[in-house]
Amino acid sequence: MKNRGLVVTTLALAAGVAIYALKFGGNAPPPPAAALPTEPTQGERIAAVERVVQERNRNLGEEARRFEADGWQMVAADAPEPRLTEMDPGLIAAGRERELRVQIASTTTAARNARNLGRILLLAELPETREAATDALGRIKGDAGKIELIEVLTSGKLQPDDLGRRQIAAYLRPSDLDAELAPRIAGLLDSKALTVAEKEQIAYNLALVGLRDGMTLADDVLATLSPEARALIDRMTDLGGKAFLAHTDSHKNH
Amino acid sequence: MKKFLASALLFGLLGQASAQSVPINSTITLSNYSVITSTTVNTSAITTASLITVYPWWILWQPTWKCRRWDLTACTSTDLANPNYRQILFMPSGYTEEERSAFWTDFDTFITNMSNAGSVWSTVKRDRLLYVGYYVTGGALGTPTAAFGGAVMAHPIRDYALTLSLEAVKQKVAAIKGSDIPNLKPMGVQVILNNFQDNITANAAPPSFLGGSYGIAKMNRDDLRSGYIATHELGHAALNFVDEYVETGLENLNIRSIDVATPLVLFDGSWSGFVRGINDLFGIYDYNISEILAGNGNHNVAISSVPSTVYSPISAAQQYPYEGGMFFGKGTFHAAGKNLMNSDRTNPGPQNGFAYAHSGAQWMLINTAFGDAPYRANDRLRAAGPTDGWWGELGDQTVVMMYDGDKRNHFHATQSYQVQVGWWERVWFTSWWGPFPYPDYRDEWRTAQKTVWPTERRIELRATSLYGLGNLAQSVLCGVGVTEIPKPDGGVFKLCEQPLSTIASAFLPTFTFRTPYEESTVPASQWWTTYWWRFAAYNGHTTSGWTGWSSFYRSL
Numbered sequence: 096m097k098n099r100g101l102v103v104t105t106l107a108l109a110a111g112v113a114i115y116a117l118k119f120g121g122n123a124p125p126p127p128a129a130a131l132p133t134e135p136t137q138g139e140r141i142a143a144v145e146r147v148v149q150e151r152n153r154n155l156g157e158e159a160r161r162f163e164a165d166g167w168q169m170v171a172a173d174a175p176e177p178r179l180t181e182m183d184p185g186l187i188a189a190g191r192e193r194e195l196r197v198q199i200a201s202t203t204t205a206a207r208n209a210r211n212l213g214r215i216l217l218l219a220e221l222p223e224t225r226e227a228a229t230d231a232l233g234r235i236k237g238d239a240g241k242i243e244l245i246e247v248l249t250s251g252k253l254q255p256d257d258l259g260r261r262q263i264a265a266y267l268r269p270s271d272l273d274a275e276l277a278p279r280i281a282g283l284l285d286s287k288a289l290t291v292a293e294k295e296q297i298a299y300n301l302a303l304v305g306l307r308d309g310m311t312l313a314d315d316v317l318a319t320l321s322p323e324a325r326a327l328i329d330r331m332t333d334l335g336g337k338a339f340l341a342h343t344d345s346h347k348n349h
Numbered sequence: 350m351k352k353f354l355a356s357a358l359l360f361g362l363l364g365q366a367s368a369q370s371v372p373i374n375s376t377i378t379l380s381n382y383s384v385i386t387s388t389t390v391n392t393s394a395i396t397t398a399s400l401i402t403v404y405p406w407w408i409l410w411q412p413t414w415k416c417r418r419w420d421l422t423a424c425t426s427t428d429l430a431n432p433n434y435r436q437i438l439f440m441p442s443g444y445t446e447e448e449r450s451a452f453w454t455d456f457d458t459f460i461t462n463m464s465n466a467g468s469v470w471s472t473v474k475r476d477r478l479l480y481v482g483y484y485v486t487g488g489a490l491g492t493p494t495a496a497f498g499g500a501v502m503a504h505p506i507r508d509y510a511l512t513l514s515l516e517a518v519k520q521k522v523a524a525i526k527g528s529d530i531p532n533l534k535p536m537g538v539q540v541i542l543n544n545f546q547d548n549i550t551a552n553a554a555p556p557s558f559l560g561g562s563y564g565i566a567k568m569n570r571d572d573l574r575s576g577y578i579a580t581h582e583l584g585h586a587a588l589n590f591v592d593e594y595v596e597t598g599l600e601n602l603n604i605r606s607i608d609v610a611t612p613l614v615l616f617d618g619s620w621s622g623f624v625r626g627i628n629d630l631f632g633i634y635d636y637n638i639s640e641i642l643a644g645n646g647n648h649n650v651a652i653s654s655v656p657s658t659v660y661s662p663i664s665a666a667q668q669y670p671y672e673g674g675m676f677f678g679k680g681t682f683h684a685a686g687k688n689l690m691n692s693d694r695t696n697p698g699p700q701n702g703f704a705y706a707h708s709g710a711q712w713m714l715i716n717t718a719f720g721d722a723p724y725r726a727n728d729r730l731r732a733a734g735p736t737d738g739w740w741g742e743l744g745d746q747t748v749v750m751m752y753d754g755d756k757r758n759h760f761h762a763t764q765s766y767q768v769q770v771g772w773w774e775r776v777w778f779t780s781w782w783g784p785f786p787y788p789d790y791r792d793e794w795r796t797a798q799k800t801v802w803p804t805e806r807r808i809e810l811r812a813t814s815l816y817g818l819g820n821l822a823q824s825v826l827c828g829v830g831v832t833e834i835p836k837p838d839g840g841v842f843k844l845c846e847q848p849l850s851t852i853a854s855a856f857l858p859t860f861t862f863r864t865p866y867e868e869s870t871v872p873a874s875q876w877w878t879t880y881w882w883r884f885a886a887y888n889g890h891t892t893s894g895w896t897g898w899s900s901f902y903r904s905l
């Protein structure tokens with residue numbers, strides 16, 4: 096029982112210290128007066144704190160002055176809203192989808208937002224928001240955006256003519272044919288969830304990457320593909336390697 | 350009428366010239382007529398004295414240039430100086446001196462075709478157009494003396510192609526402006542090649558690809574059979590429109606696929622060293638060849654079904670519901686409405702296909718081209734990097750990159766950008782916990798703003814780095830009218846006259862593109878700080894809404 100009381104007292108003290116630390120954010124005032132040789136007056140306490148404040152504000156405005164010296168002008172503007180900059184899908188339900196679309200369409204997205212964009216692609220009510228989400232995912236450097244796009248594409252949750260889906264296949268380009276994602280992208284050529292047009296676009300991407308780098312998919316990857324998929328890649332490689340403009344619109348038939 | 354009689358007389362006399370004769374040409378310009386001594390004399394008689402002697406006999410009044418309205422009535426120098434008019438320049442290639450009168454007949458046919466073609470731009474606006482015909486003599490097509498080097502050549506892509514030196518045309522326009530017609534300011538130049546083959550596809554280089562105030566269209570005389578070729582090709586050359594139709598075989602393919610070549614792109618010296626250096630290392634900027642081709646100042650095709658990415662205070666967001674354009678069936682979009690730049694071959698419908706007409710979106714630009722204020726803000730914007738959340742900024746400056754689909758809009762190019770950079774600044778103050786004072790803080794939002802003026806920013810794509818993509822690049826560039834690549838020695842590389850694969854790598858060109866991207870330096874100096882930035886564009890009439898906020902993190 097005595098030990099229990101000691102534990103409670105210790106915990107209470109620890110909690111107090113923690114609260115104090117949190118409250119002052121590591122900027123605690125001087126130790127209690129009892130620890131000082133002489134008791135400071137209230138005025139001295141205030142003066143001490145103000146010195147700290149003054150010291151910490153020493154560089155206040157310096158960045159603004161640096162900008163002004165560089166020809167910038169300080170203006171009033173609203174600060175970024177984290178829900179927008181982090182592309183919170185909850186903004187759709189909140190009736191703020193158009194703001195969300197501007198954020199998505201007019202910025203370049205970080206990989207950390209890929210998951211949110213994937214959700215927006217499925218949740219957005221406006222076709223142009225879904226389209227913007229696809230474009231944003233496609234422009235993300237690295238694989239995170241492409242993985243989201245593959246998952247949406249194969250989920251069957253968007254119809255082939257949906258604006259959010261129409262551009263997905265074109266973005267499924269591995270950085271090279273040895274890349275970790277290349278087999279997964281190539282495997283989509285045998286997916287029943289994809290349309291003929293989507294498969295052609297993916298095969299064209301693989302063909303162009305191969306033509307660019309002078310490479311082909313690894314034999315073990317090709318071995319996993321159906322003959323039809325391999326033939327499609329061959330056909331697209333042929334198309335990509337030659338001049339494509341038959342210029343069938345002869346300009347003479349109007 | 351006397352002019353034509355004189356031409357006819359000259360033509361008749363020249364027709365009797367002997368096989369031993371050679372042409373002697375010189376012109377003395379008098380107003381818009383020239384004293385022509387273009388004639389033939391016996392080679393044994395070519396002396397200064399004999400020339401002076403024959404002058405009185407052979408001086409005939411021939412027009413070197415004419416200015417005509419849509420109804421073929423003459424226009425004046427005052428009209429040419431009137432900024433309410435727009436001008437089309439018409440010049441020949443491959444017409445010999447004997448064919449001068451034929452050129453003027455073709456000029457009249459060209460004007461008539463342009464002015465009576467359904468409800469296309471040159472017909473609806475015909476009261477606002479002046480046609481300047483300027484005769485340039487020379488040898489027949491394919492000969493070394495053909496005007497502008499005009500020729501009909503077997504084409505690596507098409508059956509046959511019309512070829513000439515775009516640079517020579519530009520030099521001629523400058524020379525005319527510097528001498529005969531100071532008020533010459535064409536919105537488009539049409540060169541007609543003296544040829545009647547019907548299996549040659551006319552083509553044009555839009556001004557945004559040429560980098561000048563006008564584009565250059567090529568046609569042959571067979572193309573005068575209807576109003577289509579002239580109005581369509583000058584739709585490219587004068588209005589900077591791109592094709593809305595799709596090539597056979599590309600119906601299912603997406604223009605974004607050519608971004609496979611984007612990693613091969615190099616920033617040239619028009620960019621700051623920061624951009625060139627840091628992008629090579631980290632690839633933190635977002636630029637795409639598909640944007641450079643299809644979202645670079647052209648108005649009628651976009652790479653999104655809703656091209657507007659930010660708010661436009663004077664218009665609703667544009668809607669481009671029909672997919673296809675710039676050869677590809679996917680990834681490009683155009684507005685509803687059958688029109689001159691489209692075709693019935695792919696996906697025709699009540700609102701999609703060919704007509705001697707224009708879509709609403711096209712009319713917006715046409716009206717602006719003829720003097721109206723822009724109908725929308727330059728609202729095709731994107732913060733293109735550093736990639737949102739970029740953590741690695743070093744040093745005391747950062748460079749942000751802006752994508753602006755209208756930076757190079759031919760009729761309402763962006764005049765300036767407003768760039769805002771913001772950060773949270775910690776402000777300390779004295780606070781109280783009971784009787785105890787302590788230093789507390791709050792973060793206050795600071796925003797700095799700067800005007801940035803656009804400058805030309807280019808990228809390079811070396812043909813030697815394309816490997817198997819060479820033919821694709823050649824196809825695309827020839828298709829959009831990029832037929833000549835300047836060489837470092839001052840010459841030009843004729844891109845569309847032979848397959849790249851047949852050319853030794855040492856002679857392969859470097860393609861240079863003017864881009865829709867712009868940069869702004871930001872003096873961000875605080876360590877361990879996240880900075881936010883956004884921008885808006887001003888087109889001389891309206892300022893767009895802001896882009897969303899993007900961030901970069903300054904580490905050391």
